[in-house]
Amino acid sequence: MSDATAPLLSVQRLVKEYRSSGGLFSRPSPLRAVNDVSFEIARGESIGLVGESGSGKTTLGRLILRLVEATSGRVIFDDVDVFNLDTRSLRSLRRRMQIVFQDPFGSLNPRMRVGAAVREPIAVHRIARGNDATAAVVRLFQEVGLDPSYIDRYPHELSGGQRQRVGIARALSVEPEFLVLDEPVSALDVSVQAQVLNLLADLRERRNLTYLFIAHDLAVVRHIAHRIVVMYLGRFMEMAPAASTYTEPLHPYTSSLLSAVPVPDPREQRERIVLQGDMPDPRKPPTGCVFHPRCPHPKKDQRCRSEVPMLREVAENRWVACHLAAEPLPLLSGQASGAAN
Amino acid sequence: MNPALRVRHLTTSFATEHGTARAVDDVSFDLMPGETLGIVGESGSGKTVTALSILRLVDKPGQISDGSIVEYAGKNLVQLSSRELRQIRGAEIAMIFQEPATSLNPVLTAGTQIAETLRAHQTITRKAARDRAIELLQLVGIPDPSKRVDDYPHQLSGGMQQRVMIAMALSCNPKILIADEPTTALDVTIQAQILELVTDLKQQFGMAMILITHDLGIVAGVTDRVAVMYGGQIVEQTTTQRLFLEPAHPYTKALLRAVPRLDRPVDRLETIPGAVPPATAWPAACRFHPRCPQLMDRCSADPPTLTQTSEDHLARCWLLSECPGSEK
Amino acid sequence: MNSTLSVLFTNRRWRYGLALVALFAGLAALAHWVAPYDPTAQLGLSEQWRPPSAAHPFGTDLYGRDVLSRVLYGARVSLVIAVLSVFLSISIGTSVGLAAGYCGGVVDTLTMRTVDAALAIPRVFLLLLVLGLWYGVDVIGLVIILGVTSWFGVSRIVRAEVMAVREREYMLAARSLGVGHGRILLHHVLPNVLAPVTVAATLGMGQIILIEAGLSFLGLGVQEPTASLGRMMSAGGGELLAAPWTTVFPGIVVILIVIGFSLMGDGFRDTLDPRTR
Numbered sequence: 001m002s003d004a005t006a007p008l009l010s011v012q013r014l015v016k017e018y019r020s021s022g023g024l025f026s027r028p029s030p031l032r033a034v035n036d037v038s039f040e041i042a043r044g045e046s047i048g049l050v051g052e053s054g055s056g057k058t059t060l061g062r063l064i065l066r067l068v069e070a071t072s073g074r075v076i077f078d079d080v081d082v083f084n085l086d087t088r089s090l091r092s093l094r095r096r097m098q099i100v101f102q103d104p105f106g107s108l109n110p111r112m113r114v115g116a117a118v119r120e121p122i123a124v125h126r127i128a129r130g131n132d133a134t135a136a137v138v139r140l141f142q143e144v145g146l147d148p149s150y151i152d153r154y155p156h157e158l159s160g161g162q163r164q165r166v167g168i169a170r171a172l173s174v175e176p177e178f179l180v181l182d183e184p185v186s187a188l189d190v191s192v193q194a195q196v197l198n199l200l201a202d203l204r205e206r207r208n209l210t211y212l213f214i215a216h217d218l219a220v221v222r223h224i225a226h227r228i229v230v231m232y233l234g235r236f237m238e239m240a241p242a243a244s245t246y247t248e249p250l251h252p253y254t255s256s257l258l259s260a261v262p263v264p265d266p267r268e269q270r271e272r273i274v275l276q277g278d279m280p281d282p283r284k285p286p287t288g289c290v291f292h293p294r295c296p297h298p299k300k301d302q303r304c305r306s307e308v309p310m311l312r313e314v315a316e317n318r319w320v321a322c323h324l325a326a327e328p329l330p331l332l333s334g335q336a337s338g339a340a341n
Numbered sequence: 342m343n344p345a346l347r348v349r350h351l352t353t354s355f356a357t358e359h360g361t362a363r364a365v366d367d368v369s370f371d372l373m374p375g376e377t378l379g380i381v382g383e384s385g386s387g388k389t390v391t392a393l394s395i396l397r398l399v400d401k402p403g404q405i406s407d408g409s410i411v412e413y414a415g416k417n418l419v420q421l422s423s424r425e426l427r428q429i430r431g432a433e434i435a436m437i438f439q440e441p442a443t444s445l446n447p448v449l450t451a452g453t454q455i456a457e458t459l460r461a462h463q464t465i466t467r468k469a470a471r472d473r474a475i476e477l478l479q480l481v482g483i484p485d486p487s488k489r490v491d492d493y494p495h496q497l498s499g500g501m502q503q504r505v506m507i508a509m510a511l512s513c514n515p516k517i518l519i520a521d522e523p524t525t526a527l528d529v530t531i532q533a534q535i536l537e538l539v540t541d542l543k544q545q546f547g548m549a550m551i552l553i554t555h556d557l558g559i560v561a562g563v564t565d566r567v568a569v570m571y572g573g574q575i576v577e578q579t580t581t582q583r584l585f586l587e588p589a590h591p592y593t594k595a596l597l598r599a600v601p602r603l604d605r606p607v608d609r610l611e612t613i614p615g616a617v618p619p620a621t622a623w624p625a626a627c628r629f630h631p632r633c634p635q636l637m638d639r640c641s642a643d644p645p646t647l648t649q650t651s652e653d654h655l656a657r658c659w660l661l662s663e664c665p666g667s668e669k
Numbered sequence: 670m671n672s673t674l675s676v677l678f679t680n681r682r683w684r685y686g687l688a689l690v691a692l693f694a695g696l697a698a699l700a701h702w703v704a705p706y707d708p709t710a711q712l713g714l715s716e717q718w719r720p721p722s723a724a725h726p727f728g729t730d731l732y733g734r735d736v737l738s739r740v741l742y743g744a745r746v747s748l749v750i751a752v753l754s755v756f757l758s759i760s761i762g763t764s765v766g767l768a769a770g771y772c773g774g775v776v777d778t779l780t781m782r783t784v785d786a787a788l789a790i791p792r793v794f795l796l797l798l799v800l801g802l803w804y805g806v807d808v809i810g811l812v813i814i815l816g817v818t819s820w821f822g823v824s825r826i827v828r829a830e831v832m833a834v835r836e837r838e839y840m841l842a843a844r845s846l847g848v849g850h851g852r853i854l855l856h857h858v859l860p861n862v863l864a865p866v867t868v869a870a871t872l873g874m875g876q877i878i879l880i881e882a883g884l885s886f887l888g889l890g891v892q893e894p895t896a897s898l899g900r901m902m903s904a905g906g907g908e909l910l911a912a913p914w915t916t917v918f919p920g921i922v923v924i925l926i927v928i929g930f931s932l933m934g935d936g937f938r939d940t941l942d943p944r945t946r
Contacts, residue, residue, distance in 0.1 A: 052528035052529065052530060052531075053528055062841075065845055067841055067844060067845055090847075091847040091849075092847070094845060094846060094847035095847065098845065098846070099842070099845045101838050101841070101842060103838060106837060106838040106839065107838040107839050107841070107842045108839055108842075109839045109843075109856075109857050109860075109861070110861070111860040111861055112856065112857070112860075120843070120846065120848060120852075120856070121846040121847065121848070124846065124847055124848050124849070124852065125847060159616035159617070160384075160616070161616050162616065167842075170842070170846070171846075173846075174846065174847070189383040189384055189555070189616070189617055190383060190555060190557070190596060190599055190600055191383060191595065191596060191599055191612070191613040191616075191617065191632075192613075192616055192617075193599070193601070194599035194600075194601070194610035194611065194612040194613070195612045195613075195614075197601065197610055198609060198610055198612060201609070216528065216529065217529065217601075218603060219600075219601045219602055219603045220601050222601060222602075222603060222606050223601065223606055223607055223608060223609070223610065246603065246606070256530060257529060257530065258603060259533075260529040260530045260532065260533040261529055261558065261603050262532075262536075262556060262558025262559045262561065262562050263558055263561065263562070263602065263603060263604050264557035264558045264560070264561045264585065264597065264600055264602065265561055265585055265604065266561045266562075266581050266582050266585050266586075267582075267585075267586075268604060269561065269562050272533055272537075274530075274533045274534055274537055275530040275533070275534070276534075278498040278500055278501065278531065279498075279528070294530075
């Protein structure tokens with residue numbers, strides 16, 4: 001283990017390009033799902049990665065775990081170059097970094113009892129065998145708040161929340177240090193979401209885990225993330241400590257996202273920034289700032305259309321990719337009320 | 342004023358291997374003209390089946406086993422023949438669904454599908470129907486509608502597909518629009534667009550709307566009145582303002598506290614223990630009692646009835662009839 | 670596995686199918702003791718072409734042989750051929766399909782183009798060709814020929830299923846947990862393609878029984894005096910109006926056995942998929 005100040009995970013200029021074969025009459029156009037992304041995660045830190053569909057957030061999570069091969073760039077996990085490992089070393093690295101998927105039903109084998117699903121990695125990595133393995137499964141079930149009597153159930157016999165707890169127990173079975181949580185509560189009912197979010201917060205504390213929490217909703221990661229990264233069309237728009245993201249967003253896209261989340265309080269219905277248009281076709285991204293066609297900033301100009309803004313640090317730990325970062329969009333009424341609390 | 346829709350004791354049952362499941366159990370509400378009624382609930386609460394029942398779109402093994410649905414002109418939809426019903430569907434009461442991608446026919450252009458709805462209800466030439474389709478696409482904010490009218494669904498984004506669905510729904514100037522989770526499949530920024538559009542069009546067309554959703558944020562922003570459903574029943578029904586300011590039912594209260602909120606960060610979310618029960622295994626008596634933080638002996642013994650707690654506020658809970666007003 | 674079996678028994682179709690198949694398989698297995706006569710014994714001129722009677726419930730054939738006894742022995746031969754060749758074809762087809770679907774790329778292209786080519790040749794032609802070269806084939810030879818020429822369809826079914834399963838998130842989950850390829854194939858892929866394989870296998874049983882009958886009719890299958898159901902049906906075909914019992918009884922048995930396998934297949938499919946329980 002290296003010194004405490006070094007980041008646990010360092011992502012350097014990561015790019016993932018999908019080459020489509022193109023149609024019969026159209027030229028193949030590559031799709032950059034993740035476009036030159038760099039960041040670091042400190043040990044014990046929890047990062048919220050927020051973006052809409054097509055932003056590349058899921059691909060980024062999978063690239064880091066090398067479930068998808070990157071086109072270029074590097075991922076360094078605790079001094080290990082993840083992309084430079086042979087099959088054996090990669091497999092042992094898998095013990096240290098794990099993933100929880102969005103769809104707990106799809107990510108569990110329907111023909112495998114949930115106890116066996118949690119036990120499988122324990123057997124594969126020879127962590128325990130026989131009764132010890134069974135005891136480990138029982139402990140994991142208890143830790144994630146599942147009745148151990150469910151061990152012999154099939155996934156379809158459990159509720160959505162219970163299935164997601166199985167998914168979490170399975171990820172924890174190899175005792176990882178780092179977890180990618182890919183929209184772990186998006187498929188769950190509101191009343192169950194909170195249970196799972198609290199469980200994840202508890203586990204992080206108890207096991208000193210490091211999280212990359214992927215979400216499409218800024219509200220969900222609010223109470224779990226130390227830092228928030230906002231992604232759009234494969235690029236980072238903003239990366240800043242959570243407190244400042246929610247109260248003083250620097251990027252107009254962040255402001256728009258915050259504004260778009262419906263607030264469950266009829267007294268605080270505010271003027272919204274409603275973004276016009278759709279997310280552009282990622283095969284034909286806009287020139288300059290990828291957000292410029294939808295950007296609500298009143299001062300956007302020619303530069304936004306022609307020059308790609310670099311992600312730069314405009315204040316301590318606050319990074320933004322916007323030419324107009326010096327004059328961020330003000331938050332409209334109602335949104336800032338969180339700051340007062 | 343006559344309600345646009347008066348639903349009384351609506352009960353929809355499904356025959357399953359494990360017996361009859363009442364997915365919707367004795368649901369009653371009024372929808373006033375021009376009003377937006379939110380029906381909010383989690384998966385399996387019966388909110389979607391309620392919506393489908395109104396247009397009698399519930400397929401076997403499900404069927405409406407009791408109740409009446411009377412529209413503004415006095416017709417009881419439950420008793421109409423399928424011919425009469427077809428004249429109402431799409432023309433007087435229209436519906437939009439959660440998944441625009443699967444609700445649109447992939448092999449027909451957007452324009453053809455809108456024209457089809459028009460021609461089903463009006464005698465109108467092909468040309469006129471097409472022109473009207475373009476008008477409607479313009480109305481729902483599709484750029485360059487005269488070109489997009491010939492697009493197939495897969496050529497449109499999710500948000501655009503939902504706009505086409507809305508155009509189809511509005512094609513015959515319905516009096517009532519039922520929107521079943523219209524934005525759940527969409528991204529937040531697109532959701533904001535669609536909600537704005539639907540609210541605008543509702544005003545413009547003078548429609549009444551039933552908005553089915555699981556998102557309390559959408560309820561707060563869009564609706565006038567709300568019915569909260571749990572276990573196939575309405576457990577609370579009141580104005581939107583009052584629901585959020587003075588929720589009466591323990592489920593509503595717990596739900597409001599469990600939602601992660603942008604405007605009120607907390608260290609720890611409050612939770613509701615357990616999971617939403619399926620329609621085949623609803624608890625006896627009060628259906629929320631196994632998860633209720635304010636459980637009393639009576640809750641597991643007798644089913645509570647929907648009682649009036651104050652003006653225009655109904656809730657189904659023993660706490661309220663025992664000592665009214667104590668929950669303020 | 671015990672629970673799977675007990676659940677199987679609650680499936681009505683599976684039970685009926687099993688009952689049918691077990692009945693004929695049991696009778697066929699015990700033919701030596703159950704059959705009233707030697708199936709090849711010619712009982713004399715006076716016993717030729719007798720309609721069903723108390724002495725000969727299914728009547729006798731042109732050579733004065735007891736049809737019931739021949740049906741029992743014939744069912745044994747037909748069943749053995751069907752079971753063994755289906756087992757062979759399913760084994761080959763599943764292995765090839767798994768390899769093609771899981772490896773993808775060159776392996777997939779090579780195997781599937783081969784299968785396409787093989788499927789383009791009419792099966793009967795293929796069989797005639799092989800049997801023409803291997804005249805007077807015995808039962809084992811027939812099993813090998815039938816098995817080796819009937820796995821192409823199965824491999825395509827399996828490949829398609831594997832391709833679908835491969836995209837499922839639990840495969841990604843298994844990889845992310847460091848599970849090796851062998852274990853993924855055995856624990857995650859195979860159980861999820863078993864249902865269509867079982868269905869293909871049961872349908873295959875019926876098909877093989879019918880193909881064997883057709884080949885026997887052409888004189889290329891099981892050789893006289895050995896009885897197989899197909900052999901008997903084709904031999905009696907010319908006498909259908911004069912002595913229908915020589916054809917109808919083996920025919921009924923073939924139909925019942927095929928129905929039995931189909932019912933079992935359906936039942937299997939229902940129970941193997943835990944979601945439909």
